[in-house]
Amino acid sequence: MKVFLKSALVSALLAVSSANYASDQTVVTALSSGVSQQHFNKKIAPQQDFYQHVNGHWLDNEEIPADMPNWGAFTILRENSTQQLHDIVEELAKSKAAVGSNEHKVGSLYASYMDTDTLNRKGLEPLAPELNKIAGIKNQKDFTLVLAEFAKQHVTTPFDFGVIPDLKKSDQHALFFGQSGLGLPDRDYYLKDDEKLKKAREAYEQHIVKVLTLAGESQADAAKQAASILALETAIAKIQWDNVQNRDYEKMYNIYTLKQLQQLTPAFDWKTYFKATSLDKKAKTFIVTQESYFKDLNTILSSTPLSVWQSYLKFHVINGSSPYLSQAFADANFDMYSKTLRGVMEQRARWKRGVDLTNTVLGESLGQVYVAKYFQPEKKQRMEKLVDNLMLAFEQNLSQLDWMGAETKAQAHHKLKNFRVKIGYPNQWRDYSKLEIKEGDLIGNLRRANDFMYDIQLGKLANPVDREEWHMTPQTVNAYYNPMGNEIVFPAAILQPPFFDMDADDAVNYGAIGAVIGHEISHGFDDQGSRFDADGNMKNWWTEEDEKKFKEKTKALVEQYNSYEALPGYFVNGELTLGENIADNSGLAVAYKAYQLSLDGKPAPVIDGYTGDQRFYMGWTQAWRAKVRPELTLQLLKTDPHSPAPIRGRATLLNQDPFYEAFGVKKGDKMYLEADKRVKIW
Structure with a gap:
């Protein structure tokens, strides 16, 4: 059992002295530069390695905390947010709130997680309902009913489904079915003979043994079951689409009826499954995202003994619930998923994990308090001005493109003018009145939370798309573009240094949050976002x-990023990261244009010896200051559509002509890329 997460498609969402840089301009010091010079390594010239020049001292001296897989601008702000949320949770927990109120629910959920004595005493007992259902599987109908029940609880099974706006009818919701079923991060962990992936696979098999022995199985039986589970998941991995294939939305949009799905996968009783999940009353047609997977899954379903499925389901029910069970199960989960797969040395403090869980379940309830306490209205006003300038800059760039014809430009302008912008927090908060939270019943609380979210998702099928809905909480340090809503969204928590500094001159803000804004706008015109029109269809x-x-331009960007080595012997996947790389490069270019517009023809001030253009690019690069453990880097290279942070902070600059002028980069410098190889799209 896991806490309910949205479908992946929903997310379909940074040795020269300074004096030598400056030119003769009026010095203004009313606002700070916003540049963190204490992190510079001035022994490394900006023309040779700008990322190291701006961040080198920090990279050389900062240690990744033992309980973190990475450390940098994003994670530091997220840790700050966790502390702020902890203060809120503690305050609410101590309040004498009425039973059933949001305040009481927050306090009770957090307390149920922190009550380790109760969790250790109960052991595996809270999962008895799920484990008994698995043990009671006698035939295919029983198997189908258990999978239907587990769909509501977000237990790992060979497929899952979610409700999002229809890709071709964006004002309506649609049901999407997709592949699932793996306990490791990606299919490559099962299929590649690479030494690092092989070791992870071996560790996973031993992890399965550990979990099953903790659940009462003998060592011999646990080892036998682990081998069968790994073999089953390997078979599933072989038929799954890879992450590059999963970026092709056209191929993933396949309308089916229940009868057609039954013909595609006849070994599974879809009629019983739909009835048990209440989907039969909600969706006459739906979308199957990976047709060949569901076709090939038929062989696995028909040839795998029920006893193997029982072992598989038992393991995944316990594995998904392990962080919320006794200490022994939580430790086993940490050893596999944090220590082995992400290189983390020690578990996060329990209070942090408790805050994370409470935030996941009751995020908008906490968000209301967070906004009132930490988000100043002036930030929203200044952000609105930044967004207006970014939109104007993008519009002007569109008009000046030399590779796009008038007909397509008109459509692009129409789409841009129809962008929706959301800043800070939603206008309407989620109603948690139907969610019951009890003290001392953590697994029960999560079970009810999953049911609550499941009902919300199914309820969407009968209603039009709510354009006011947010897919991130205000306390999330991130931003996103939603292609079906044609909207860009900036939660409150990202509007702080180093991304957004109210006390800093505009240059660094345009280089950081301005480029984030430009990044999200550019997603509307990346290789996938450009498939959607002004209405989100x-x-x-x-x-x-x-x-x-x-496509010629995007191909050049793919080839450029394929050449970047993130780990010895491991390179960026230019196809997987294409959309984000387009957004990075175009977003930074548009942010620079917007910064120039903001000057209104006046010269930028020199602050701390740096010109406006120099501070702009420093703002960009210091925002991507990060250290990442190699285990996590490997995982992200396989699964993450973003390039690694150091590459984002360095490589993007190579395609920006004004960067060369700002720092006098010339041929022969390591930061130099031949003009005809610089990729410029938007």
């Missing part, structure tokens, strides 16, 4: 000639 609005030119 997947529709081709390109002429054939312009689409061809666009």
Whole structure:
């Protein structure tokens, strides 16, 4: 059992002295530069390695905390947010709130997680309902009913489903079915003979043994079951689409009826499954995202003994619930998923994990308090001005493109003018009145929370899309573009240094949060976002000639990023990261244009010896200051559509002409890329 998470498609969402940089301009010191010079390594010239020049001292001296897989601008702010949320949770927990109120629910959920004595005493007992159902599987119908029940509880099974706006009818919701079923992060962990992945696979098999022995199985039986579970998951991995294939939304949009799905996977009783999940009353048609997977899954379903499925389901029920069980199970989960797969040395403090869980379940309830306590209205006003300038800059860049014809430009302008912008927090908060939270019943609370979210998701199928809904809480340090809503969203928590500094001159803010804004706008025009029109519908609005030119440019960006080595012997996947790389490069270029517009023809001030252009690019690079453990880097290279932070902070600059002028980068410098190889799209 896991806490309910949205479908992955929903997320379909940074040795020269300074004096030598400056030119003769008026010095203004009313606002700070916003540049963290204490982190510089001035022994490394900006022309040779700008990322090290700006962040080198920090990189050389900062240690990743033992309980973290990475450390940098994002994670530091997230840790700060966790502390702020902890203060809120503690305050609410101590309040004499009425039973059933949001305040009482927050306090009770947090207390149920922190009550380790009760959790250790109960052991595996809270999972008795799920384990008894698995033990009671006698035939295919029983198996189907258990999978249906586990769908509501977000237990790992060979497939899952979610409700999001229809990709071609964005004002309506649709049901999407997709592949699932693995306990390791990606199919490559099962299929590649690479030494690091092989070791992770071996550790996973031993982890399965550990979990099953903790659940009462003998060592011999646990080892036998672990081998069968690993073999089953390997078979599932072989038929799964890889992450590059999963970026092709056109191929993933396949409308099915229940009858057609039964023909695609006849070994599974879809009629019983739909009835047990109440989907039969909600969706006459739905979307199957990976057709070949569901077709090939038929062989696995028909050839795998029920006893193997029982072992598989038992392990995944316990494995998904382990962080919320006794200490022994929580430790086993940490050893596999944090220590082995992400390189983390020690578990996070329990109060941090408790805050994370409470935030996941009751995020908007905490968000209301967070906004009132930590978000100043002036930030929203200044952000609105930044967004306006970024939108104007993007509009001007569109008009000046030399590779796009008038017909396509008109459609692009129409889409841009229809962008929705959300800043800070939602106008309407989630109603948690139907969610029951009890003290001393952690697994029960999570079970009810999953049921609560399941009902919300199913309820969407009968209603039009709510354009006011947010897919991140205000306390989330991130931002996103939603193609079906054609909207860009900036939660309150990202609007702080080093991304957004109210006390800093505009240059560094445009280089940091401005580039984040530009990044999200550019997602509307990356290789996937450009498939959606102004209303958020997947529709081709390109002429054939312009689409061809666009693909030539994106191909060049793929090749450029394929050459970047993130770990010895491991390179960035330029196809997997294409959308984010387009957004990074275009977003930074548009942010620079917006910064120039903000000056209104006046010269930028020199602050701390740096010109405005120099501070702009420093703002960008210091925002991507980060150290990442190699185990996590490997995992992200396989699964994450973003390039690693150091590459984002360095490589993006190579395609920016004004960067060369700002720092006098010339041929022969390591930061130099031949002009004809610089990729410029938007």
